[in-house]
Amino acid sequence: MxxxxxxxxTPISKHVRDVISTSLADDWANASATYTIGREAKKKLNDAIKAIARAINARPDQIIVTSGATESTNNVIRQLPIRFESGHVITSTIEHPSVMKTMEWLETRGFEVTYLPVNELGELSVDAVEQAIRPDTKLVSLMAVNNETGVRFPIKEIGKLLEEKEIWFHVDSVQAVGTTEVDMRDWSTDFTSFSAHKFNGPKGIGILYCKDPHHYVSVITGGGQNQGHRAGTENLPYILGMAAAFSDVVRDxxxxxxxxxxxxxxxxxxxxxxxxxxxxxxxxxxxxxxxxxxxxxxxxxxxxxxxxxxxxxxxxxxxxxxxxxxxxxxxxxxxxxxxxxxxxxxxxxxxxxxxxxxxxxxxxxxxxxxxxxxxxxx
Ligand SMILES: Cc1ncc(COP(=O)(O)O)c(C=O)c1O
Missing domain, CATH: 3.90.1150.10 (Aspartate Aminotransferase, domain 1)
Structure with missing residues (x-):
């Protein structure tokens, strides 16, 4: 074929497969348990989060593990009605459905969304974003690389534009990881979404980078896992697999x-x-x-x-x-x-x-x- x-x-690389299958056999203990094998699992979990943070030039406390970019983007957009009564949001007309559908949902919650059009080449200018900003703009959500055409948006420049403003910037970075230096310090984003299966990692796992985790309101509540940001017993084998995929993609x-x-x-x-x-x-x-x-x-x-x-x-x-x-x-x-x-x-x-x-x-x-x-x- x-x-x-x-x-x-993408197919799961041999290295990632090996990491996951070894971990499935060895790391079945609950990482929240206080006995030895639980603490060992916790150490591996913490090391994996550190490796992921290193791969995108972030701090470990800024990494929230999710089931993938769909959950990550949902969590960002759904922060708004939790924190504000109303407001304005900017996105583009060519975002992934995980953003588009959630924006439609946001509109039913009293928020106004501007869908910026792209030109015939699928491009979007920094000026278009600047002109769409209003005093009540709360969030700009854009993709780094379009999943159908490969066209890049000027994410770094838009990040610089928004840096000094009280506007959150979310980047859907799913298609960028394999070909772009994904550097959170350089990008000036508040949130960035990732899916491991787009760079030879496992499906059903990803991360949300969150610049200021204290400002993040957990959408999934329960046990205090993931620093209280996403409750639920951690899927250690897949987190280790994702960390391996991240390290490999950055190296290669x-x-x-x-x-x-x-x-x-x-x-x-x-x-x-x-x-x-x-x-x-x-x-x-x-x-x-x-x-x-x-x-x-x-x-x-x-x-x-x-x-x-x-x-x-x-x-x-x-x-x-x-x-x-x-x-x-x-x-x-x-x-x-x-x-x-x-x-x-x-x-x-x-x-x-x-x-x-x-x-x-x-x-x-x-x-x-x-x-x-x-x-x-x-
Ligand atoms: C640009 C983009 N964003 C978000 C997603 C959603 O990722 P997932 O299905 O892994 O949640 C995809 C999946 O194709 C994508 O290409």
Whole structure:
């Protein structure tokens, strides 16, 4: 199978698998227990949190373990009605559903949300954010890298803009970890969300970085785990697995980034040489090279996905996390008015193991598909 859908999820690396399976066998004690094996589990837990904090240049007390970015983003947005009666929030029109749906919920709680539009390249300017700020703005929530196009938002610059203001800044950093230096001191964010399964870690676990944990109101209450920020007995094997994945991704990021850039260059050149009617969706200037969104002019994405699957190639259209079915992508709908473009686009995303041979097979399939469907029609 040729897996070209790393933006949806990534395979668990061997190192992470080994860490988790060893821990499943050895670390079953409750980390809150006071006897020896409980204290040993607690030490491993604390060491893992320290390693995660180091990976993103944060303090251990700023790390809240969650079930992933969906929970992290929900927890940030749901802070607002706990702390304020009303207010204004800024986000963009191309955020992940975990942000969009929670913003809709926030609107039912008396908050006003500005959804900043992006341009045809999927870009958003710092000026647009600055102009949308109102005296009652409480939160700006934006993604670092878009999960469908790979387009980057100017997170650092927006962080600087908001630094001196009494406005929380939340960044959905899910797609950025593998290709971007994710440095909490440098980003000036108040909250940042992460999911371990997007960088070769396990699913169902992630973190919320919280700049000032004293200002965080726990949404899940119970025992005092996670410094009282998220109650429930800790999933130590997965926390250790996530820590290993974080350390590995930080160590290998430069190598991976070069690899993705050369794969992207290779694929674009091969498509160019094929002279197929394919266009890239999204900015090439501000983008993360592990995601490439392609408009296959004249071929519906649902049709291509079936043919690719029959050929053993996994690519996607729309966002797999929210789909399962091939609905028109809300991200592409926010970027384009052309229905054909929205319905004829696919996402290709690379991982550390992706090879140029695999890309050749994708290009070959594209060539035969265009021959069968588009050229035959003419
Ligand atoms: C940009 C972005 N944010 C948030 C999420 C949600 O992550 P999870 O499903 O791990 O909670 C995803 C998942 O694809 C994503 O791509």
């Amino acid at each position: 040729i897996y070209l859908d790393h933006a949806a999820t 990021r430069g190598v991976h980034l070069d690899h993705y850039a050369s794969l992207e260059h290779y694929l674009i050149s091969a498509l160019h040489k094929s002279e197929l009617p394919i266009e890239i969706n999204g900015s090439r200037r501000y983008h993360s090279p592990h995601i490439l969104n392609l408009w296959l002019k004249g071929i519906s994405s649902s049709q291509f996905l079936i043919l690719a699957d029959l050929d053993g190639i996994a690519v996607s259209a729309g966002s797999a996390c929210s789909a399962g079915s091939v609905e028109p992508s809300p991200v592409l709908k926010a970027m384009f008015t052309d229905r054909n473009r929205i319905n004829e686009s696919i996402r290709v995303s690379f991982g550390p193991e992706t090879t140029t041979d695999e890309l050749d097979q994708l290009v070959n399939l594209l060539i035969t598909t265009f021959e069968r469907i588009v050229i035959k029609k003419k």
